[in-house]
Amino acid sequence: MGQRHGRGDGEVLDIRTADIKAVAPVFHEQSGKLSDALTKLVRTLDGLGKPWGDDKQGREFGSHYSPQQKKIESAVGVLVLGLASVYEAMNDMADGHVDNDELIAGIFARDAPGEPAEGRRR
Template sequence: MTELSIDTERMAGAARGLNGVAAQLRFIVAALDTGIDGQHRPWGQDKIGREFAGEWVPPKNDLLTAGNDLARVLESAAEGMETMARGFAGTEDANVDSLRGATGADAGPAARGGLRTT
């Protein structure tokens, strides 16, 4: 028989880690954006400055957008991992309670009205 084992506490911990990386990335993107904006367009408004800005500003905006998009992806992945961890823990609790009910043993957390959330 094949055994499936999922450490829901470690999975939830990994989700928290992903959220931390997302927060760091958002901080970096915000600092980069603030630092760039703080320079007040040092390339100037003459023809050469406008040409430079035309080549530099779109990739800069793409970089900032990509950084924020990646942070959103990491947050979404973390949320999915947290949901899976809760679901796996709840399924395990329900299975244990079902087996206890079949054997006459004391009921576990699901039977008492709550599922484990770690």
């Protein structure tokens, strides 16, 4: 995604909005897949009750899992929202980069060589 130009401390990152917009949907897609997996996990486990059994190992697993179940589901939900927000942020960043480029281009167009400072419009 882009290339570095320049030398030393003054390197500049070349941001390509097309690259950002091409990658952003991956986050949206993975957010949806993770959400689907979470839904399937919750429905399956809720539908099965306590499928780990009532033997010693099952009780031990259940004693650790059951109290944490809602926290686990909540944490995965946060990940789903996080991936979705990365998608939105990348699109916003690409749009903002285009807007910034247009703003800078407009500034340079107004500050043409030889134009007196008082003639500049801001």
